[in-house]
Amino acid sequence: MGSQTFDKNVEAVFESVGVTRRDFMKFCGAMAAILGLPPVFASRIANAIEREIPFAGEKRPSVLWLNLQSCTGCTESFTRSDHPSIAEAVLTMISLDYHETLLAASGKSACQACESAMEENRGKYILVVEGAVPVSDDGTFCTIAGKSGVEYLKNMSEKAAFVIALGTCASYGGLPAAKPNPTAAQSVDEFVSPKTVVRIPGCPPIGDVLMATIVHFLFFGKLPALDSENRPQFAYGKYIHEQCRRHYHFENAEMVLGFNDDEYRGGYCLFPLGCKGAFTKNACSVMRWNMGTAWCVGSGHPCVGCSEKDFWDKFTPIYSLVEGRNPK
Numbered sequence: 001m002g003s004q005t006f007d008k009n010v011e012a013v014f015e016s017v018g019v020t021r022r023d024f025m026k027f028c029g030a031m032a033a034i035l036g037l038p039p040v041f042a043s044r045i046a047n048a049i050e051r052e053i054p055f056a057g058e059k060r061p062s063v064l065w066l067n068l069q070s071c072t073g074c075t076e077s078f079t080r081s082d083h084p085s086i087a088e089a090v091l092t093m094i095s096l097d098y099h100e101t102l103l104a105a106s107g108k109s110a111c112q113a114c115e116s117a118m119e120e121n122r123g124k125y126i127l128v129v130e131g132a133v134p135v136s137d138d139g140t141f142c143t144i145a146g147k148s149g150v151e152y153l154k155n156m157s158e159k160a161a162f163v164i165a166l167g168t169c170a171s172y173g174g175l176p177a178a179k180p181n182p183t184a185a186q187s188v189d190e191f192v193s194p195k196t197v198v199r200i201p202g203c204p205p206i207g208d209v210l211m212a213t214i215v216h217f218l219f220f221g222k223l224p225a226l227d228s229e230n231r232p233q234f235a236y237g238k239y240i241h242e243q244c245r246r247h248y249h250f251e252n253a254e255m256v257l258g259f260n261d262d263e264y265r266g267g268y269c270l271f272p273l274g275c276k277g278a279f280t281k282n283a284c285s286v287m288r289w290n291m292g293t294a295w296c297v298g299s300g301h302p303c304v305g306c307s308e309k310d311f312w313d314k315f316t317p318i319y320s321l322v323e324g325r326n327p328k
């Protein structure tokens, strides 16, 4: 951790974390594909990361990561994503100056690291927020070094270039905001105005989506295209239903009615078991998890709609159909 100048010999840096040139090029190819860019962009992204990014020769972009009312699953998802060593490499491309879970320092020195990074990178750093913001009882349900999370968020977002609300809790309130919401948990954007808050929802979110958003910013010097809810379009442009391998069975009304029936074994549509894929936008079926091998529906479980605003209060019970909604 800590600020470093951008070294031309990125390859050596990557090697030091066990990433070969081949892995690196594969990663750049994957990032280009995720961002919807033609394959030729893979080598351009590699060049940009190695030499041409807007920050070359300068200090690396500073990222401050604030954990509020969270389970730390979003951090786990990012650091243990499809390419764990690549995640480490991306963390080498940026300067992760503050992250409560990963920071080696603690107590006053951790707070000082945060304060100095904010001052040194005023108006330029990326603030990633994980978790919801509890506001009841003056925010006492989430405090950091004696100050409320709300206070931290307001202060840190004020000096940031932009904010990424990572995960469903930060994006929409998520589990902490589910009824009866005893801590009055809210989404991050309620406290960050008028700054751009990029939402990357999911419980947890897909680590590669955060990586691709950061790579896009490094490469183009700006954020990727966002939808009306400020989610990156490259990942949230389509419903899971539209990209599901079982869609053919949905069209033919070939449905699974029980977890142990022949239709289940045949890989038919899980809609009657409460699948929310028709109401959920995310790239799970395309990007997948566990080294690109698996995702919920692919593994035989209905989509629970974890990346949607209505998750928990309107998308539960998990194994029931969503009231008043029918897939198109």
Ligand code: SF4
Binding pocket: 069, 070, 071, 072, 073, 074, 130, 131, 166, 167, 168, 169, 170, 174, 175, 202, 203, 204, 205
């Ligand atoms: S979005 Fe899910 S994984 Fe992330 S902090 Fe909230 S509960 Fe945990």
Ligand code: SF4
Binding pocket: 240, 241, 242, 244, 245, 246, 247, 248, 250, 268, 269, 270, 271, 275, 276, 277, 278, 297, 303
């Ligand atoms: S309802 Fe679920 S299982 Fe069926 S096609 Fe849609 S996403 Fe796939």
